[in-house]
Amino acid sequence: MAPSVEAEPVSSYDRNKDTYRGPSKVKFDPAIHLNYTPPERVYSLSELGLPLEGTSDFATTEPFQLATEAAIVELRRELLQPNTLKKRMHTWPRAPASLRGFTKEEAPFTHAFWTSPEVIKILSDAAGIEMEVALPYEIGHTNVQLGPEGREGLKNLPLYPVPVPPGWEEEKGDYDHLPVDNWHKDSFAYSCVMMLSNTEKMVGGETAIQLPDGTTRKLRGTKMGSCIFLQGRHMPHAALRAWNTGERITMVCPYRPAHPAIRDDTEITNSLQQSYLNELYGQFSLERFKVIRKKCDYMIKRLEDQKREALEREPDNYNAVIMDEKEVGNMMREMVWYLETAMKQMGMYKDDK
Ligand SMILES: [Fe+2]
Known part of the structure; x- marks a missing residue:
């Protein structure tokens, strides 16, 4: 493997020269890659009126900032590499395109980011119980909104996400009527969902949560690198389509309670439909x-x-x-x-x- 190099702050680098797409050579550094601002609110299942079927009363956070732009570029470098687009793209009834199942060799930065003690501590603090990663196969599971160019268009996405230029007009596409990820409960107990796209001009693109009274609550961060953390195993939610943006990419990592006295609700119902099964069964x-x-x-x-x-x-x-x-x-x-x-x-x- 190539030696790790220090990350260059995004503000000082030349986007036009940075064209390498592949396993990142940058070593994850929390001082460079994390920009954590605690969520303004954390909701419990009981206060949202949802049944207490989970392993804690934690429901979801308000969106909060987690990653820096430097981290987003490294995650996108690994996500949008030719190997990943060729081998790791799946389509299934709930979502037209998901990229998932990256190995540590294909996506070392992605693995280092989501498994870092610093990120796990942040998520554990939000949930009120200690967390650990649920399944390596699902580290960096990514939902990608498809535009008019469909799956082929993903290779043209820039490493550094930018807002649409002035005068940009939405082109009609085959996927316009579809949510990025339709209503569901997760197979995994707890998940962190992070925005990897520029949200400056984005309209919509939220994660929506369905409440028992039939209303929905829409959550979306104000910047790339913002997250929500939720106990999605016991809460119906969907990833909504975004408008006025060239892309909407969210990356997810699932977690389970670390304490052995707490039940692990992990299942692979959803993963079964979009995985290489031998690898999935072995890891599971x-x-x-x-x-x-x-x-x-x-x-x-x-x-x-x-x-x-x-x-x-x-x-x-x-x-x-x-x-x-x-x-x-x-x-x-x-x-x-x-x-x-x-x-x-x-x-x-x-x-x-
Ligand atoms: Fe989900």
């Missing part, structure tokens, strides 16, 4: 086992600690209580559900195979 299984291992280690420690406490508390009682039956039962039920869900998702459950 690996993550399942990692989570189960973490839960086992946690329960082993809990039971060992409780046995020690019982001995200290009641040294002469041969039948002292040494475990919390409710906790053990709940964890065992959760693990069975967790593995059965995985087998169903991969078509291996009971008579499926």
Whole structure:
């Protein structure tokens, strides 16, 4: 791999000379690539009137600034590279174009950005519980609005996103009537959605959330590099089409709770329709086992600690209580559900195979 180089601040670089599209050679540096402004508000599921089916009461943030323009350029450099446009573009009923499944080799900056301790800390603080990345396959999942040139037009998008010039007129295209990503609940518990396009003249292009009273709430940052973080597994939402802009690109990374006592709601229902399945199944299984291992280690420690406490508390009682039956039962039920869900998702459950 090429040696990493320091990022050049976007303001000082010549956009016309910067034409390289491929794996970024820039090393992720939070001082250069993050420009975090905390969200003005965080909404809970209960205050939005949504059912408390998730693993926390966290629903969504208001949009907040996360990345700098220097970071956006590196993410776009990897996203719009010929290899990615050729191998990583998928289309499925819900979205005309998504780019996804980048390996660490194809998109080292993208992986470094979304897995960085700094980004994870920001998202954990917003949700109120510690987060970790849910599935490497989904790091940098990107929804791309298609213009009149369709998928072919993506290779012409600039590295540095600019607003449409004065007098620019919207051309009619085949995808005008479609949302960028139609109404859905995510397969992943928590997701961060970041705007990679210039929003100066953009109209629309929000992430919309459907509330139980039938109304919608539309959220969109004011700048490229702004985000929303949401518990999309339990909240219907859509990516709306944008107007008066040459493009609307949003990049997503899914997360799960890091603490082993908290359920992992991750499924791959949506991923199944837009993935290379062998790679997806392999990664999904690996993550399942990692989570189960973490839960086992946690329960082993809990039971060992409780046995020690019982001995200290009641040294002469041969039948002292040494475990919390409710906790053990709940964890065992959760693990069975967790593995059965995985087998169903991969078509291996009971008579499926
Ligand atoms: Fe979503």
